[in-house]
Amino acid sequence: MHVIKVRALCLLVAFAALIAPMFASxxxxxxxxxxxxxxxxxxxxxxxxxxxxNPSTQSPPTARYLDKPVLITRSDSGRWMAVVGIPLSASLGSQSIEVVQGGKKSMHAFTVRDKKYREQRITLKTNKHVDLSPEDLARYEREKKLQDDAYQVFSPQQPSNLLLDRPVKGPLSSPFGLKRFFNDQPRAPHSGLDFAVPTGTPVQAPAAGRVILVGDYFFNGKTVFVDHGQGMISMFCHLSTIDVKPGERLVRGQVLGKVGATGRVTGAHLHWNVSLNDARVDPAIFISMFTP
Incomplete structure (x- = not known):
């Protein structure tokens, strides 16, 4: 009888582990x-x-925007809601997402408003820090493919929290969307937030998630990518140390590494970005620091 009870308990634990992702979603x-x-x-x-x-079904609809899967959640009123990341390159005005439920498709519109981002122009004495050598360019292209693939991960579970914690405590040194020009040559807009904190500062996961990529890259230095669920991905760059491994599951607030000055930087800081449906979006939105 005791053996039967133990087996029953084991089956119950296994069943709970199996259905846990369903509750998480x-x-x-x-x-x-x-x-x-x-x-x-x-x-x-x-x-x-x-x-x-239909809000009564337990099976959520699916949605796509610019042919990328979109995060779907349920509001406390029971309605299905889409959380859509809008790329910096998006056109202003009417946009729409395609929603599928039970084999039926529908289009749902939203309007993109204008926002002006700051510009920064930097003059360097030579272009050796602007133009990459063929070797550096080849390395960058290889590393970019790895990181692009990480941004496209779409796992079924929902994020543990949509209002995120700050990964570090410290002042912001560079905002999202900053348009940079080196010797009048445009560079890609700043895709995250920079925090001015010293080397060795612990970096904490702003939500629960799974480590999907770590590496030491030409521009980003020591870097960690965390999948928070349904296309919400965080990237943490320029770390001095990485304290996690690919596949590791993190709880909210867990230390994943320490701030450093690795990669193409001039000083210690943390660069953090957030991606939704493979679009880099302003992390300030998720920590209640967004300014229209």
Missing amino acids: ANTFSAAQLKTLNQPVPGGVAIVDLSGV
């Missing part, structure tokens, strides 16, 4: 939280109410 978020996140500008986030989509 059933998170709900308050209307107030979703309203805070709704900043539909290039580089922002659109919260799209999927009106007309």
